[in-house]
Amino acid sequence: MIAIDWGTSSFRAYWLHADGHVLEKRSAPLGILNVEQGKFADALESQVGDWLIAGATPVLMSGMIGSRQGWVEAPYAGCPAGAKEIAAGMREVSWARHRAWIVPGLSTRDSSGTPDVMRGEETQIIGALDRLPSTSSWVCLPGTHSKWAEVRDGKVLRFSTHMTGEVFALMKAHSILGRMMSDAPTDSAWFEAGVRRAQDSGGLLHHLFGVRAKGLFGQIPNESAASYLSGILIGDELTSIGNVQGSVYLLGDPSLVGLYQRALESLARTAVVLDSDSAVRGLFTLAQHLPRS
């Protein structure tokens, strides 16, 4: 089969053997926003046309390719949902002599009725199921929009999204805080100080201003301010996830996962780091649920 993780800014393709092991992989900065005029079939053929000609099938795709701005919108499947429910929501696209399946995202609602969504992360979670206990557990996927999902018996029960990564990037690029920041590797001590600061009363909007106030009084070096800000934001996210029991399973970009692991451990929480290649494994699992045709 061909497994494709097709996001907003990147394209990653894997040619898999029938037993699931990766025969070949390719990636390109060909996110859906970089595909001209909706020519997704052309873009796909340009990347893996030789695999298609060689007869690799089926083709499954997850990520923003199934969004309103993608090839075809695959409507969100509702929680609770496991591999079977997600696979049942796949949408087929066909062109020339080929066809492919697009994996839907997931939606949930909290007790106030406010909706939440994910697209792409559901496939990563499916790919990590064999590493999770069957009892209720929490999976965190850090990112521009971090996801926290409660998973039990192979199903995502509910989840929440946090704009942690996007707010960090905005504050660094455009706010008064960014003016005092110089680029530097993560300063662990200041990152952890930020995580601790987020546990104080006062609220995030106040703690953000504290970065500037500390700078005015020479209490923080410019090259550590971004690490402190990052700690405040990630620490605030961890504080907001109040009712999480047991270990937190981390999934995704290794450098971000490393920061979350450090933040969790500094709060005496247990973090378990899962593989970062779970999207391809999730697509392989979902392919087992394809309708027979």
Added chain:
Amino acid sequence: MIAIDWGTSSFRAYWLHADGHVLEKRSAPLGILNVEQGKFADALESQVGDWLIAGATPVLMSGMIGSRQGWVEAPYAGCPAGAKEIAAGMREVSWARHRAWIVPGLSTRDSSGTPDVMRGEETQIIGALDRLPSTSSWVCLPGTHSKWAEVRDGKVLRFSTHMTGEVFALMKAHSILGRMMSDAPTDSAWFEAGVRRAQDSGGLLHHLFGVRAKGLFGQIPNESAASYLSGILIGDELTSIGNVQGSVYLLGDPSLVGLYQRALESLARTAVVLDSDSAVRGLFTLAQHLPRS
């Protein structure tokens, strides 16, 4: 006397009679960032040179003119501080045959030792003292960086800053939320829905993403999304100010004060709106504490 409120982006000057009433006022978009090469004396003379020639004296200035980027840095006075303590921290500048006094800002520290600062708002608070009870009361000055100050017996005991206005502007201009927003007058119902949403668990970073998720499901009109976002941010600020007793005294820009009043009242809190011209009254009060020379 001449009272000048000189901020980052604006210049406001008042010629006052000895009894405190305003004889004439002028304003210009001549904030300290628009003054070329530190020529503050020239800028001042260009605006109120005729008042200086007429012998109006003393000249008092508050706001960012006393910051590191201003005419002379007037170091922050520490809390608790009233008119006497603030006046004691004024710095004198002189040029040609003239001189003027620059009012210092205030600093405070919370229980964790994190500093906080204000510059300009201390003068507004001094100007509003005669409208406040002598018992402990809370004054809120909404803005790019909102200030909450506890005032008792004519002194600012402590305060905190919240980046509410700046985060709102950043999210609207640069985030994924901004893309769904169209300009429109404030939608009161959606603003109050945002204030209520901020009282739910989940945290600000999660509630921000809810604006987008509601949009994806057609649960909020594009022209109301900015009002909902504003409600979430102001509501979060109000929630963070946990231990405030009694009425909240609002001071500053009338349209922002109106939003905060609506938010407070929707949470069954009492808001008292004070005059918006308190800076000039504060400068008049501080002038009474000038050293005799």
